[in-house]
Amino acid sequence: xxxxxxxxxxxxxxxxxxxxxxxxxxxxxxxxxxxxxxxxxxxxxxxxxxxxxxxxxxxxxxxxxxxxxxxxxxxxxxxxxxxxxxxxxxxxxxxxxxxxxxxxxxxxxxxxxxxxxxxxxxxxxxxxxxxxxxxxxxxxxxxxxxxxxxxxxxxxxxxxxxxxxxxxxxxxxxxxxxxxxxxxxxxxxxxxxxxxxxxxxxxxxxxxxxxxxxxxxxxxxxxxxxxxxxxxxxxxxxxxxxxxxxxxxxxxxxxxxxxxxxxxxxxxxxxxxxxxxxxxxxxxxxxxxxxxxxxxxxxxxxxxxxxxxxxxxxxxxxxxxxxxxxxxxxxxxxxxxxxxxxxxxxxxxxxxxxxxxxxxxxxxxxxxxxxxxxxxxxxxxxxxxxxxxxxxxxxxxxxxxxxxxxxxxxxxxxxxxxxxxxxxxxxxxxxxxx
Amino acid sequence: xxxxxxxxxxxxxxxxxxxxxxxxxxxxxxxxxxxxxxxxxxxxxxxxxxxxxxxxxxxxxxxxxxxxxxxxxxxxxxxxxxxxxxxxxxxxxxxxxxxxxxxxxxxxxxxxxxxxxxxxxxxxxxxxxxxxxxxxxxxxxxxxxxxxxxxxxxxxxxxxxxxxxxxxxxxxxxxxxxxxxxxxxxxxxxxxxxxxxxxxxxxxxxxxxxxxxxxxxxxxxxxxxxxxxxxxxxxxxxxxxxxxxxxxxxxxxxxxxxxxxxxxxxxxxxxxxxxxxxxxxxxxxxxxxxxxxxxxxxxxxxxxxxxxxxxxxxxxxxxxxxxxxxxxxxxxxxxxxxxxxxxxxxxxxxxxxxxxxxxxxxxxxxxxxxxxxxxxxxxxxxxxxxxxxxxxxxxxxxxxxxxxxxxxxxxxxxxxxxxxxxxxxxxxxxxxxxxxxxxxxxxxxxxxxxxxxxxxxxxxxxxxxxxxxxxxxxxxxxxxxxx
Numbered sequence: 001x002x003x004x005x006x007x008x009x010x011x012x013x014x015x016x017x018x019x020x021x022x023x024x025x026x027x028x029x030x031x032x033x034x035x036x037x038x039x040x041x042x043x044x045x046x047x048x049x050x051x052x053x054x055x056x057x058x059x060x061x062x063x064x065x066x067x068x069x070x071x072x073x074x075x076x077x078x079x080x081x082x083x084x085x086x087x088x089x090x091x092x093x094x095x096x097x098x099x100x101x102x103x104x105x106x107x108x109x110x111x112x113x114x115x116x117x118x119x120x121x122x123x124x125x126x127x128x129x130x131x132x133x134x135x136x137x138x139x140x141x142x143x144x145x146x147x148x149x150x151x152x153x154x155x156x157x158x159x160x161x162x163x164x165x166x167x168x169x170x171x172x173x174x175x176x177x178x179x180x181x182x183x184x185x186x187x188x189x190x191x192x193x194x195x196x197x198x199x200x201x202x203x204x205x206x207x208x209x210x211x212x213x214x215x216x217x218x219x220x221x222x223x224x225x226x227x228x229x230x231x232x233x234x235x236x237x238x239x240x241x242x243x244x245x246x247x248x249x250x251x252x253x254x255x256x257x258x259x260x261x262x263x264x265x266x267x268x269x270x271x272x273x274x275x276x277x278x279x280x281x282x283x284x285x286x287x288x289x290x291x292x293x294x295x296x297x298x299x300x301x302x303x304x305x306x307x308x309x310x311x312x313x314x315x316x317x318x319x320x321x322x323x324x325x326x327x328x329x330x331x332x333x334x335x336x337x338x339x340x341x342x343x344x345x346x347x348x349x350x351x352x353x354x355x356x357x358x359x360x361x362x363x364x365x366x367x368x369x370x371x372x373x374x375x376x377x378x379x380x381x382x383x384x385x386x387x388x389x390x391x392x393x394x395x396x397x398x399x400x401x402x403x404x405x406x407x408x409x410x411x412x413x414x415x416x417x418x419x420x421x422x423x424x425x426x427x428x429x430x431x432x433x434x
Numbered sequence: 435x436x437x438x439x440x441x442x443x444x445x446x447x448x449x450x451x452x453x454x455x456x457x458x459x460x461x462x463x464x465x466x467x468x469x470x471x472x473x474x475x476x477x478x479x480x481x482x483x484x485x486x487x488x489x490x491x492x493x494x495x496x497x498x499x500x501x502x503x504x505x506x507x508x509x510x511x512x513x514x515x516x517x518x519x520x521x522x523x524x525x526x527x528x529x530x531x532x533x534x535x536x537x538x539x540x541x542x543x544x545x546x547x548x549x550x551x552x553x554x555x556x557x558x559x560x561x562x563x564x565x566x567x568x569x570x571x572x573x574x575x576x577x578x579x580x581x582x583x584x585x586x587x588x589x590x591x592x593x594x595x596x597x598x599x600x601x602x603x604x605x606x607x608x609x610x611x612x613x614x615x616x617x618x619x620x621x622x623x624x625x626x627x628x629x630x631x632x633x634x635x636x637x638x639x640x641x642x643x644x645x646x647x648x649x650x651x652x653x654x655x656x657x658x659x660x661x662x663x664x665x666x667x668x669x670x671x672x673x674x675x676x677x678x679x680x681x682x683x684x685x686x687x688x689x690x691x692x693x694x695x696x697x698x699x700x701x702x703x704x705x706x707x708x709x710x711x712x713x714x715x716x717x718x719x720x721x722x723x724x725x726x727x728x729x730x731x732x733x734x735x736x737x738x739x740x741x742x743x744x745x746x747x748x749x750x751x752x753x754x755x756x757x758x759x760x761x762x763x764x765x766x767x768x769x770x771x772x773x774x775x776x777x778x779x780x781x782x783x784x785x786x787x788x789x790x791x792x793x794x795x796x797x798x799x800x801x802x803x804x805x806x807x808x809x810x811x812x813x814x815x816x817x818x819x820x821x822x823x824x825x826x827x828x829x830x831x832x833x834x835x836x837x838x839x840x841x842x843x844x845x846x847x848x849x850x851x852x853x854x855x856x857x858x859x860x861x862x863x864x865x866x867x868x869x870x871x872x873x874x875x876x877x878x879x880x881x882x883x884x885x886x887x888x889x890x891x892x893x894x895x896x897x898x899x900x901x902x903x904x905x906x907x908x909x910x911x912x913x914x915x916x917x
Binding site (some may be wrong): 003004005006007008012015016017019020021022025026028029030031032033035036037038039040041042043044045046047048049052053056057059060061062063064065066067068071073076077078079081083085088089091092093094095097098099100101102103104105107108109112113115116119120122123124128129132133135136137138146164166167169170173174176177178179180196209213227234235236238239240241253254260261263264265266267273274278284285286287288289290291293295296297298299301302304306307308309310312313314316317318320321322323324325327331333334335336337338339341342343344346347349350351353354357360369372389390393398399400414416417420421424 | 438440441445449450451452455457458460461462464465466468469471472474475476478479481484485488489491493494495496497498499500503505507508510511513514516518519520523524525526527528529531532533534535538539540541543544551554555557566567568569570571576577578580588600603605606607608609610611612618627633637652653654655657658672681683684685686690692697700704707708709710711712713728745748749750751752753754755757758759760762766768769770771772773774775776777778779781782784785786789793796804805807810815827828832836837838840843847850857858859860861866876887889892893894895896898899901902907908909910912913
């Protein structure tokens with residue numbers, strides 16, 4: 001069967017087999033015990049590009065794409081504006097068909113872009129150093145917890161109950177490997193003790209409102225725990241960066257920075273920390289240096305922390321991360337720049353407050369939390385959130401996250417710069433009609 | 435524009451790279467000042483300058499689309515372009531992970547089918563697509579091993595055996611899961627030393643992790659004995675599927691006795707590596723481990739697709755469902771090739787590697803002179819005797835326009851050169867690479883200096899890695915920032 005990805009012709013193959021000194025490809029598998037060779041594989045028949053593209057186009061149309069629906073759903077994954085420049089750059093195949101930049105001389109594009117990424121996320125978070133990225137926000141948080149345990153030689157990880165529950169689950173998975181316990185901590189910081197390696201706080205928290213970070217920082221200092229802050233990177237366009245609250249490690253999900261939602265993956269785990277913890281940091285790091293001719297250039301550095309050198313004593317097992325997503329974040333931050341990111345954050349802030357204000361005036365609806373929020377807020381509804389979301393969906397709107405399992409008739413709405421006044425007014429009208 | 439420029443060098447106050455809508459609602463009072471940021475020191479760059487800057491950077495890179503990329507163990511095969519197009523269909527790329535399950539049935543159908551296809555391809559009973567890279571798939575495997583023994587109240591199994599040829603991720607993962615690590619030596623043929631395994635495999639061992647074919651590019655013919663030995667003594671056999679490319683459509687991991695195997699969709703299933711990710715590392719298991727799989731799994735009840743969590747799941751590995759965008763491309767790859775096509779993939783990969791081996795073995799030391807699978811490991815020790823290192827050889831290959839092979843891995847081969855051509859390279863390309871390697875071997879004899887000083891015509895020359903590590907310069911700073 002001729003296949004477009006296999007360039008050799010039968011004549012090529014036969015010439016190569018002759019050169020090797022065998023009569024068939026199968027002879028090259030002689031080390032595999034015969035009973036295991038050439039077994040049956042039950043897979044659907046192969047399709048051409050034309051056929052499969054059409055089939056998958058139909059399949060994709062069974063999904064409600066955010067191209068066709070207005071979205072008020074967030075909870076850690078956000079529909080933000082992605083300038084066309086971002087996709088244009090990440091579609092350059094010199095970037096996307098490269099491997100990890102092991103051969104620095106022919107990988108300066110990836111390396112220099114990663115150095116830019118590290119710089120930009122440090123500028124954004126107000127932290128000193130960054131790695132090249134982790135799988136997603138939740139695994140970055142889990143690795144931060146493990147790192148805090150290594151640094152403090154303690155094995156309790158404290159986090160506020162207002163941290164994204166999905167992050168809490170992932171941290172629990174990672175902690176289970178190493179007998180690390182996760183004591184519950186209430187919002188008034190009860191449950192903290194001096195045997196905690198870290199205090200983990202999300203800002204704004206899962207419910208959208210701001211925590212008292214000054215108090216958290218003070219508590220963490222008092223018990224000798226590291227302060228780990230999980231942030232929404234877009235919020236940093238207008239809100240005080242976690243570096244200003246003397247955070248030790250700062251984590252973020254970077255999807256919102258120039259990446260489509262992709263049903264939740266790939267994402268990007270932003271991981272920054274204080275310089276003094278550099279050698280305990282997981283993941284790849286790029287550094288600037290010079291070549292033999294004295295010209296500046298970039299290399300993978302601090303590799304003695306990593307699995308391929310340190311093996312069982314490595315700071316993590318991570319190798320492949322999310323380089324292309326980090327490239328998108330780099331281009332996004334550069335294209336937005338100083339004024340653009342602030343503008344995006346302010347658009348989110350004002351539109352979310354406009355929406356929250358209008359919804360809270362509806363009969364039977366109220367805001368659950370009085371604190372300051374950014375772009376997400378919890379509403380208590382007069383009817384079940386499930387019913388609300390069904391009604392919204394019929395009108396071409398993806399509603400909020402149903403929180404009724406923890407907050408009676410609670411729903412978490414998210415409003416971004418993508419939502420027009422018209423969208424918001426329509427949302428409010430539909431809610432009012434239920 | 436010079437490529438020594440960085441964003442701050444091309445930043446000018448007042449330039450903007452994007453246009454955003456003006457606020458269309460009544461503004462709200464800003465929050466208290468102490469919550470607000472005083473300065474946001476990000477670059478200010480115009481769109482055209484930005485595009486030129488990143489285009490320039492892309493041209494300093496080498497990818498599979500640029501040329502031959504025989505990086506051993508990394509399976510740098512061609513990435514079909516139409517798979518990229520499919521992954522960008524709005525109905526796949528623009529889905530929120532938490533929108534209602536009835537609004538994403540197509541996505542779930544694709545995931546369920548992919549779970550099944552991967553189980554079929556590996557000869558396993560169940561698949562979780564949750565792991566986001568190979569190393570996270572390994573983490574899932576060893577957490578399942580831990581949970582499996584705990585469920586059987588078999589508490590003394592605290593050790594993982596790892597061959598000396600293994601990837602660094604294997605021992606690193608074992609440590610992350612709280613296991614001790616013991617290294618099993620290889621024998622003179624490059625296979626696992628059975629006698630050592632026999633003496634090390636006891637009631638304290640939870641599992642043996644094994645890459646098959648091994649990182650030497652060799653299939654260990656003792657696989658049946660290894661599996662039997664491990665299982666007879668109560669252990670599990672975990673596969674590292676990094677080298678699955680040589681077995682596709684020919685041989686099933688499950689038949690070989692493996693209890694679990696983690697895959698790398700970004701290697702074997704042709705999804706692009708992105709300069710270091712995103713990857714995807716599904717884990718496939720036999721029924722004895724199925725109840726421990728990471729969640730979520732996709733299931734079908736009547737006509738509806740749903741997410742489910744196995745009874746004793748090790749938990750979740752990410753905030754959503756794994757790298758869906760990567761899964762779509764791997765799915766397209768499997769559907770476009772089917773069983774027959776996958777078999778041609780592995781056979782062609784193996785032919786290409788053996789052809790390189792045959793053509794180069796007179797010029798480079800071949801530590802294990804036997805039929806190889808998808809990759810071949812040479813040693814540069816013949817050249818080393820003349821003062822030329824494997825690093826020199828690799829750097830000289832750059833001058834010839836090729837990406838070098840993996841070097842200095844596996845650790846058990848002195849001055850190793852690990853060449854993986856993959857099936858997507860033509861005989862013409864292989865012949866050109868062979869000629870370059872032969873020419874370099876000649877240069878090592880006659881003109882070693884040209885190798886010591888290589889590369890000569892790359893955007894930068896050899897970089898000072900020692901200083902980079904000793905005096906880390908890991909970022910730029912813009913004026914006015916406090917740190």
